[in-house]
Amino acid sequence: MVDSTKKPNDSLKKMLLVGAGLPVIIVAMLAMIVLPLPPFILDGLFTFNIALSLIVILAVVYVMRPLDLAVFPSVLLIATLLRLALNVASTRVVLLDGHTGTGAAGKVIEAFGEFVVGGNYAVGIVVFAILVIINFVVVTKGAGRVSEVTARFTLDAMPGKQMAIDADLNAGVIDQEEAAARRLEIRSEADFYGSMDGASKFVRGDAVAGLLILFINLIGGILIGTMQHDMAFGDAAETYALLTIGDGLVAQIPSLLLATSVAIIVTRMSRAEDMGSQMASQLLGDRRVLRVVAGILALLGIVPGMPNVAFLLMAAACAGVAYMIDKKKDAVPEAVEEEIDPDPVETEAVRELSWDDVGEADAIGLDVGYRLIPLVDKNQDGELMRRIKGVRKRLSEELGFLIPSIRIRDDLDLTPNGYRISLMGSQVAKGEVYIDRELAINPGHINEPIEGIAGHDPAFGMDAIWIDPVQRDDAQARGYTVVDVPTVIATHLSKVLQENACELLGHEDVQELLDRLARHAPKLVEELTPKTLPLSVIVRILQELLREQIPISNVRAICQALAEHGRNSQDPDVLIRSVRIALGRTIIQRISPDAGELPVITLDPRLEQILQEAVEGGTDSAGIEPALAESVQSQLSETAQRQEIAGEPAILLVAPNLRPWLARFLRFSVPSLCVLAYNEVPDSKSVKLIAAVGT
Numbered sequence: 001m002v003d004s005t006k007k008p009n010d011s012l013k014k015m016l017l018v019g020a021g022l023p024v025i026i027v028a029m030l031a032m033i034v035l036p037l038p039p040f041i042l043d044g045l046f047t048f049n050i051a052l053s054l055i056v057i058l059a060v061v062y063v064m065r066p067l068d069l070a071v072f073p074s075v076l077l078i079a080t081l082l083r084l085a086l087n088v089a090s091t092r093v094v095l096l097d098g099h100t101g102t103g104a105a106g107k108v109i110e111a112f113g114e115f116v117v118g119g120n121y122a123v124g125i126v127v128f129a130i131l132v133i134i135n136f137v138v139v140t141k142g143a144g145r146v147s148e149v150t151a152r153f154t155l156d157a158m159p160g161k162q163m164a165i166d167a168d169l170n171a172g173v174i175d176q177e178e179a180a181a182r183r184l185e186i187r188s189e190a191d192f193y194g195s196m197d198g199a200s201k202f203v204r205g206d207a208v209a210g211l212l213i214l215f216i217n218l219i220g221g222i223l224i225g226t227m228q229h230d231m232a233f234g235d236a237a238e239t240y241a242l243l244t245i246g247d248g249l250v251a252q253i254p255s256l257l258l259a260t261s262v263a264i265i266v267t268r269m270s271r272a273e274d275m276g277s278q279m280a281s282q283l284l285g286d287r288r289v290l291r292v293v294a295g296i297l298a299l300l301g302i303v304p305g306m307p308n309v310a311f312l313l314m315a316a317a318c319a320g321v322a323y324m325i326d327k328k329k330d331a332v333p334e335a336v337e338e339e340i341d342p343d344p345v346e347t348e349a350v351r352e353l354s355w356d357d358v359g360e361a362d363a364i365g366l367d368v369g370y371r372l373i374p375l376v377d378k379n380q381d382g383e384l385m386r387r388i389k390g391v392r393k394r395l396s397e398e399l400g401f402l403i404p405s406i407r408i409r410d411d412l413d414l415t416p417n418g419y420r421i422s423l424m425g426s427q428v429a430k431g432e433v434y435i436d437r438e439l440a441i442n443p444g445h446i447n448e449p450i451e452g453i454a455g456h457d458p459a460f461g462m463d464a465i466w467i468d469p470v471q472r473d474d475a476q477a478r479g480y481t482v483v484d485v486p487t488v489i490a491t492h493l494s495k496v497l498q499e500n501a502c503e504l505l506g507h508e509d510v511q512e513l514l515d516r517l518a519r520h521a522p523k524l525v526e527e528l529t530p531k532t533l534p535l536s537v538i539v540r541i542l543q544e545l546l547r548e549q550i551p552i553s554n555v556r557a558i559c560q561a562l563a564e565h566g567r568n569s570q571d572p573d574v575l576i577r578s579v580r581i582a583l584g585r586t587i588i589q590r591i592s593p594d595a596g597e598l599p600v601i602t603l604d605p606r607l608e609q610i611l612q613e614a615v616e617g618g619t620d621s622a623g624i625e626p627a628l629a630e631s632v633q634s635q636l637s638e639t640a641q642r643q644e645i646a647g648e649p650a651i652l653l654v655a656p657n658l659r660p661w662l663a664r665f666l667r668f669s670v671p672s673l674c675v676l677a678y679n680e681v682p683d684s685k686s687v688k689l690i691a692a693v694g695t
Helices: 002-034 039-062 072-100 107-117 120-171 176-227 232-266 273-283 285-302 308-339 344-350 372-374 384-399 469-477 483-501 506-522 522-532 534-546 555-563 572-582 584-591 605-616 626-645 659-666
Strands: 363-369 404-409 418-423 426-432 438-441 452-458 462-469 481-483 598-603 651-656 674-675 687-695
Touching: 039 072, 039 107, 039 232, 039 273, 072 176, 072 232, 120 176, 120 232, 285 308, 344 626, 344 651, 363 372, 363 483, 372 384, 372 404, 372 469, 372 483, 384 404, 384 483, 404 605, 418 483, 426 483, 438 483, 462 469, 481 483, 483 674, 506 534, 506 555, 522 534, 522 555, 522 605, 522 674, 534 555, 555 572, 572 584, 572 605, 572 659, 572 674, 572 687, 584 674, 598 626, 605 659, 626 674, 626 687, 651 659, 659 674
Parallel strands: 363 404, 598 651, 598 687, 651 674
Antiparallel strands: 363 418, 418 426, 438 462, 438 481, 452 462
16 A cells, blocks of 8 residues: 555656756746856856757767657757856856956866967967857858758648648558558657747857857956956956856857757758768768778878878778678678578478468559559659549548548559559449640530540540640630549549449448447337348348439438338338338439429320339330330430430439339430439429420
8 A cells, every 4th residue: 555655656746846847947047147156156057058068969969860859949949048048147257256367257167268278369269259150150050041941841741741641541551540640740840840940040049149248258358357447458358358268168169069959950861760870871881982982092192292191091991991891791691691491482382371362352443554653652742642532531421431442553554544443353444644634625515626635534425635734724715624634533433433332332331330320329220130121131222222323321211211111021122112212302402402393204104004014014124115115215315415405403203113123224324314203202392394205
């Protein structure tokens, strides 16, 4: 009991200490600006500042990826504020007590000043000025520019990276968890480089502040020493120059280290490798580099008047390193060869076959020719990937079940501009496009044709012309409908999936629909299956609904109709009639969403009687005279075309027992015609007779 209570208390204390540490540091930095500090505390703080700068630059060098040091912008800001606070504290001490001697501001400032000055104050000032110029003009300015450009390009690349993630997710390459992790990494990368762009401005401002503090300390110290403390001008200049240079060096060296850290981290590649490994593998990866360098140094070493010993020693060192690298690389293949199985054929023969060796057909496949690869390549931000995701999302919402992932790959057997759409491993459609052109579709009333490559719209077979993108405005002005290549392929894919949706719906999908419904209506699902109907019958009914272009999104209404009528019959055809009646509003809304009156086509009573006798006799279209079947089909086709030209739906209204037979008979010959039964039209919907087809 004691141990179990102690651990939470220890954790709580640790959290309080860690949480209170940063606010205490910030408050202490603000206090340094206001309160005077004795020299020994300044020595400790200056030493800590130098140590912190060394820690930061080494962390930058050894970190694997820039994002692994995401706290770097905040650390940079705190370190800059600490250094500026120390500058203010040291300036106060220098100006107040500088007349007492060079040790007035502590041993650290005195030691740095004497080390650089070395008895010559002019040289010390020049060295310090050069150090400030290097920090401000070279390192800080360059790091700030790189940070700005990197932040801009990172933000510009975010949409493309997001689409690539969506494409991988839609294609089934990654799962939801990995997609979420990659999206988080993209956001973190954008936040990091955006913060670095702002943090680099702190570094540049710090360099400017260091230069100004130098002149303030030097000029102000000389004036205070000569005017307030009656020091000779030479003594005041000597004392305050040493203190000023020492104070400046103690501040500028950490500032240069942090500026260098910024430059290193913003110029690094986002790879899981530390900087030393990257430089070793990339600079010395090619054996010829050190060999050529050794040869050039050796030639310079034998030139009279050159420092021969230095050049020849360096040439020998480069040659030695090149020899060691060659020896190490040559030894790698031998080690690999020793691990290779001496008899791979025998090993393959011993291994038993398993189900992993059995191929499985993809539900949906899209094969493209090699010229169309940029459209689906995630590294090239393929636009088609985003369009395919949109197709899947729209069809899933419209049809009422999740469209499976689409497997996309290149196929050298296809023509370079060709593509193929397959379902369950079998080809169902194909087309050919021109990746550098756009498709101008002729809606049928073009008076001024446009120049281009003649073709057809792969989805609907309409006449079209492949034009250059610069002709787009001209083609639209003439009445063409102009679409780009990704839209052409995505539209064709959408049409194929919509027409063959029944093949994509399986037992697992139906079970998922029932499981989702069970969360809200558990009793309904419990009564329906397996008590009333087996799952296979429900799957068959839903597939038939999709085959007739009826969405299954209203699962509750479908299950209620099946549960009610499934006790009397398990015949799918009988149950489909009941389900269609229950979905009458949905069917009418899908066919004619805006029409006040429903325009319908009916059958002549004599023709209807003939068809009734054929259906009741259990016959199919073979029981009808071919001439009569052809006449009916021709009349319905002409009427449907007139309706389509008028912009109205083509609906054939027939008796309930005739509807299934006529729907199958006209499905492919008159695809635009919708066949409805009398009892499928809601009572609140009025109808308008536009034609009657007879014998």
